[in-house]
Each structure stands twice: as C-alpha cells, then as structure tokens.
Amino acid sequence: MPFANMLLEDPAIPAIERQQALDRIFADPGIPQNTTTSSFWLKDPHASFATRSSKPLPAEADVVIIGSGITGASIARTLLENGIKSNSSREVPSVIMVEARDICSGATGRNGGHILETADEYSELADEHGEEVAKKTLRFRLAHLNEMLxxxxxxxxxxxxxxxxxxxxxxxxxxxxWKDALERLSRFKAGMPEEAAEWIAYDRKSMPEDFKLSRAHGVIAGPAGALWPYKFVTSLLAHLLSKHPGQFRVEDQTAVTSISETPSSTYKYRVETSRGVTSARHVIHCTNAHVTHLVPGLRGRIFPLRGQMSAQTPGSNFPCQAAKHSWMFSYDRGFDYLTQLPSGQMMFGGGFARSEGGGIADLGVATDNEMSLYCDIHLSGALPVVFGRQNWGEIDGDPVQAMWTGNMAFSADGFPWVGQLPSSVTERPGSTSAETGSEWVSAAFGGEGMVQAWLCGKALATMLLKRDNRLSPAVDGDISWLPAQMLVTEDRISKSVLSRTVPSSQRASL
Known part of the structure; x- marks a missing residue:
C-alpha cells in the first residue's frame, strides 16, 4: 500500500488529524520560502553560484526548467548533450533553469546522499502489479547506482x-x-536472481563483528552508493554552463509566480517570475513537493511530506566506514538511514514515525523552516544505542553538528509522475501538436529520489527531444526501460488520487 494511504487509513490516528493532513495535501504548497533550516550539505556554496543572479532574464527560451535539483540537472544535461540543430540553427535547445532560492537548496541539497535500493518493495509490487512490473521497476531503480557513479x-x-x-x-x-525481511529477500532472489546476486542475509550468529550491530536480529547486505548531493548537482551545472555558453543559463532567487499561454506559435508560454518575464516553448516542472502550486490539477495526486536529517560526530570507538558501508535501521515502526563521509561525519536521517502523530503531522507540509521536536530527540540519541555504547565510545561536546528539514514528494499510487502534462491538470488550454510547446513534469519520488530522479529526468528530456524531432541520431532514444506506471496519462489522472475526506464511518471524532 502506498505510504500516505497507510497513514491516512490508520485507525490508531485520530480522524481529525488525518483530515487535517488531507486538507494540507489538497492545499496550495506555495513557493519555497527563504526562511529555512540550515543543511550541512550547503555549508560551502559552489563558486559559480555563490553570488545571486543579477543579469536580466532572457526574454525567451526553448525550455524553462523550474527547479535546480538532481531532476533538473539530469534534464538539462540530456537536452544540452543529446539535442540536434533546431530551425533557428542553434546547436541545442536554449535552456534556462530557474530556482526560487539558492541553487540546489531544495530536496536534493537536503537529502541523505544515499544511493540505495533495498529491494524490499519487490514483493509488494509483484502482488499488486505483477511480476513483470516489479522486475522492471526494480531494474530501473537499481540502474541508478552505476548510472550516477x-x-x-x-x-x-x-x-x-x-x-x-x-x-x-x-x-x-x-x-x-526480521522474518518478514527474509521472506521478502527470498522472493526477490527467486524473481531476480541475477540482480540479487550481491544480496546476503546475516542472522545474529553469522553477523560479522565489524558490523557493530550485535543488537539487531539480522542484517541484509547489498550494493549501494553515496555522494555529496549538492556538490554533484552544482558541479554538473557548472560543467554545462562552461560547455554550452549562450545555450544554458541558471538563475537563482527567481521564483516562478505564474504561467500563462500566449497566441505565439513559437513561444507558447509566458513565465512570470520574481525577476521578470521569460517566454518559453516548453516548461518543465521539477519542483517535487511544490509542483502543485503551478500544476493545481495534481493536488491529491502529488503531495509534500517533511523529513529530517542531521550531521553528527561519531563516537571515539567507531571506525570510519565511509568507503565500506552505509546503513538502514528498521524498527517495529519506521526506519532511519545513515551514511558516513570520508571525513568521518555521520549523515543520519529519518525518525519520521517518531514525529508528532506517528508522522501524520508532517504529511502535506511543504515548508522546511521548522523541525520536529520528537525527530530531533530520536535522531540525536539513536546512534549510540543502535551500534552499542561500547562500540560507539565518547564524544566531546555536542555530537550533532547540524539538524535540518527538507520536503519530499509522494504520490497517491506510489510511483513518480513523468511526462507531458494535459490541460486537465495544468488548467491551461495546452496542446499536443508537435508544432507548439508543452508543459512537462518529473516529480514525486517518494523519498527515494536518489534511485529514481536521475533516470526519470533523462527519460523526460528524451521524450521532449523526440517529440520535437531534435534527438541526435547518435543517441539511443529508447526509453522502454521507464516503467509505464510512471507515465502521465489521463487514465492515471482520473484514478490515482486520494479521497478528499476521511470516510464518514471514521469521522465521529471530527
């Protein structure tokens, strides 16, 4: 069952709290605000983006990408690297990326930097959608590790x-x-033996001592990755700016306030921002938790959820395992995730199920300027307990170097949304003619953006280039690897939406 549905249908959560969450889900998430918590990842701004944009906005562009996270970076790279000459003799589409705040200061600049697919969802996907959909979805997610490296x-x-x-x-x-985890692993290995070859189960007796997890009933190990997400995106954008001068612009502190259509057959969209107006042929929405501000018809289909992260100093007895391990900790309710930097810092996130209302209070929240007290308590004290105080050791001073929040985006059916947007959700006339432009979306990665966002962005940019007959002949335009369940369709729009209200049978406490 998709994550939000579990919370919204949980009878242990008062109906009034569930209804309040639904009200937030169907509300306008607004534009990202500059008042926010301070992410550890953003402490050293990239030189190319350390100062705010000051030049006037270009009057027009082939493509405007809204959002400067990993999705937007993937789309920009694919458009700029894989396009062919247009009718205006430009070598590639002219691309402008706009960001409401500082570059990469949203979800990508606030996540755990964890490239992780546990394959736990294989069984659920197979039961609900069939074995082939489960296999295709897992292959898609697993492909991100090698792709990004x-x-x-x-x-x-x-x-x-x-x-x-x-x-x-x-x-x-x-x-x-632990028993449930072993059953899920068994199904994954039976269904996808080649992909599951590196997955290993360790019970308490067989667990290597250097795992330092003697309190766990068992551990499942497999391949994963990690990186510094802000540095990855900003370095990639800087590379594209250098390689495609005049064809690519990145504009920070440029919030898109409205989109409207024009009579022009060339530049169909008027994109109004806090710094002026740009006319565009295509508009791509990569704003994830904020996407329904400009695409109101996706409310109840895509919705925000606030998460919490921290950077912590390890105990004196804990060896640096940055090049060796990353971690997931599953409890009776909820989970946490952890990576370690080569410098030693522990990048620890989660605690969601320990937050107010068991997580319901963070559902539908699109701001990142506050933190959950209960998440803070949990994250601040969990690591010595999980690894064992003897294995952890002592710490001089406060172990928490930074604590911050960020916004994820979830979907009602549990899949990302990727593709061309019809007028039924943009609430603008729209067009499917190849002679005019379109609006597009790539969003709702369910808290797993590091194993979904990059290839979703690559697929979307390839769709756009193919639609405009501008994909380079040297590029393989096959995107059959993208699960069909992620595509934007009218049928999905009509079916994949949450109920606006808590069922009347459960509303006695409202």
Missing part, C-alpha cells in the same frame, strides 16, 4: 563529490520484522 567518473567529479560504492547494511531490530 559513471556520470561522476565521466566528468572527473568522483573525488570532489565523494562518490563511492559501498555495501548497505539493512538492520532489523524486531524478530517479526
């Missing part, structure tokens, strides 16, 4: 962004949870 290698960014392949250790602290 290869991008770093190709651009010479591996060391700078601290990109590395590691072994994830998914630890389970309850007997029933």
């Amino acid at each position: 290869n991008v770093c290698e190709d651009l010479g960014l591996t060391e700078h962004v601290q990109a590395r392949k590691v072994q994830f250790l998914s630890a389970f602290f309850g007997e029933e949870a």
Whole structure:
C-alpha cells in the first residue's frame, strides 16, 4: 500500500488529524520560502553560484526548467548533450533553469546522499502489479547506482563529490520484522536472481563483528552508493554552463509566480517570475513537493511530506566506514538511514514515525523552516544505542553538528509522475501538436529520489527531444526501460488520487 494511504487509513490516528493532513495535501504548497533550516550539505556554496543572479532574464527560451535539483540537472544535461540543430540553427535547445532560492537548496541539497535500493518493495509490487512490473521497476531503480557513479567518473567529479560504492547494511531490530525481511529477500532472489546476486542475509550468529550491530536480529547486505548531493548537482551545472555558453543559463532567487499561454506559435508560454518575464516553448516542472502550486490539477495526486536529517560526530570507538558501508535501521515502526563521509561525519536521517502523530503531522507540509521536536530527540540519541555504547565510545561536546528539514514528494499510487502534462491538470488550454510547446513534469519520488530522479529526468528530456524531432541520431532514444506506471496519462489522472475526506464511518471524532 502506498505510504500516505497507510497513514491516512490508520485507525490508531485520530480522524481529525488525518483530515487535517488531507486538507494540507489538497492545499496550495506555495513557493519555497527563504526562511529555512540550515543543511550541512550547503555549508560551502559552489563558486559559480555563490553570488545571486543579477543579469536580466532572457526574454525567451526553448525550455524553462523550474527547479535546480538532481531532476533538473539530469534534464538539462540530456537536452544540452543529446539535442540536434533546431530551425533557428542553434546547436541545442536554449535552456534556462530557474530556482526560487539558492541553487540546489531544495530536496536534493537536503537529502541523505544515499544511493540505495533495498529491494524490499519487490514483493509488494509483484502482488499488486505483477511480476513483470516489479522486475522492471526494480531494474530501473537499481540502474541508478552505476548510472550516477559513471556520470561522476565521466566528468572527473568522483573525488570532489565523494562518490563511492559501498555495501548497505539493512538492520532489523524486531524478530517479526526480521522474518518478514527474509521472506521478502527470498522472493526477490527467486524473481531476480541475477540482480540479487550481491544480496546476503546475516542472522545474529553469522553477523560479522565489524558490523557493530550485535543488537539487531539480522542484517541484509547489498550494493549501494553515496555522494555529496549538492556538490554533484552544482558541479554538473557548472560543467554545462562552461560547455554550452549562450545555450544554458541558471538563475537563482527567481521564483516562478505564474504561467500563462500566449497566441505565439513559437513561444507558447509566458513565465512570470520574481525577476521578470521569460517566454518559453516548453516548461518543465521539477519542483517535487511544490509542483502543485503551478500544476493545481495534481493536488491529491502529488503531495509534500517533511523529513529530517542531521550531521553528527561519531563516537571515539567507531571506525570510519565511509568507503565500506552505509546503513538502514528498521524498527517495529519506521526506519532511519545513515551514511558516513570520508571525513568521518555521520549523515543520519529519518525518525519520521517518531514525529508528532506517528508522522501524520508532517504529511502535506511543504515548508522546511521548522523541525520536529520528537525527530530531533530520536535522531540525536539513536546512534549510540543502535551500534552499542561500547562500540560507539565518547564524544566531546555536542555530537550533532547540524539538524535540518527538507520536503519530499509522494504520490497517491506510489510511483513518480513523468511526462507531458494535459490541460486537465495544468488548467491551461495546452496542446499536443508537435508544432507548439508543452508543459512537462518529473516529480514525486517518494523519498527515494536518489534511485529514481536521475533516470526519470533523462527519460523526460528524451521524450521532449523526440517529440520535437531534435534527438541526435547518435543517441539511443529508447526509453522502454521507464516503467509505464510512471507515465502521465489521463487514465492515471482520473484514478490515482486520494479521497478528499476521511470516510464518514471514521469521522465521529471530527
């Protein structure tokens, strides 16, 4: 069952709290505000983006990308690298990326930097959608590890962004949870033996001592990766700016306030921003938790959820495992995730189920300027307990270097939304003619953007280039690897939406 549905249908949560969450979900999430919590990842701004944009906005562009996270970076790279000459004799589409705040200060600049697919969802996907959909979805997610590490290698960014392949250790602290995990692993190995070859299960007796997880009932290990997400995106954008001068612009502190259509057959959209107006042929929405501000018809289909992250100092007895391991901790309710930087810092996030109302209070929240007290308490104290105080050791001073929040976007059916937007959701006339432009979306990664966003963006940009007959002949335009369940369709729009109200049978407490 999709994550939000579980919370919204949980009878243990008062109906009034569930209704309040639904009211937030169907409300306008607004524009990202500059008042926010301070992410550790953003402490050293990239030189190319350390000062705010000051030049006037270009009057027109082939493509305006709204959002400067990993999705927008993937789309920009694909458009600029894979396009062919247009009718105006430009070598590639002219692309402008606009960001309401500082570059990469949204979800990508606030996540855990964890390239992780545990394959836990294989069984659920197979039961609900069939084995083939489950296999295709898992292959899509698993492909991100090598894809992103290869991008770093190709651009010479591996060391700078601290990109590395590691072994994830998914630890389970309850007997029933461990049994369920073994059943899910068994199904994954049976259904996808080649992909599952690196997955290993360790019970308490067989668990290596250097895992330092003796309190866990068991651990499932498999391939994963980690990197510094802000450095990855900003370094990639800087590379594109250098390689495609005049064809690519990145504009920070440029919030899009409205989109309207014009009579022009060339530049169909009037994009109004806090710094002026740009006319565009295509508009691509990569604003994830804020996407329904400009695409109101997706409310109830895509919705925000606030999460919490921290940067912490490890205990004196804990060895640096940055190049070796990353972690997931599953409890009787909820989970946490952890990576370690080569410098030693522990990047620890989660605690969602420990927040107000068991998480319901963060559902539908699109701001990142406040933190959950209960998440703070949990994240601040969990690591010595999970690893064991003897294994952890002492810390001089406050172990928490930084604590911040960020916004994820979830969908009612549990899949990202990727593709061309019809007028039924933009609430603008729209057009499907190849002679005019369109609006597009790539969003709602369900808190797993590092194993979904990059290839969703690549697929969307390829769709756009193919639609405009501008995909380079040297480029393989096959995107059959993208699961069909992620595509924008009218049928999905009509079916994949949450109920606006809590069922009347459960509303006695409202």
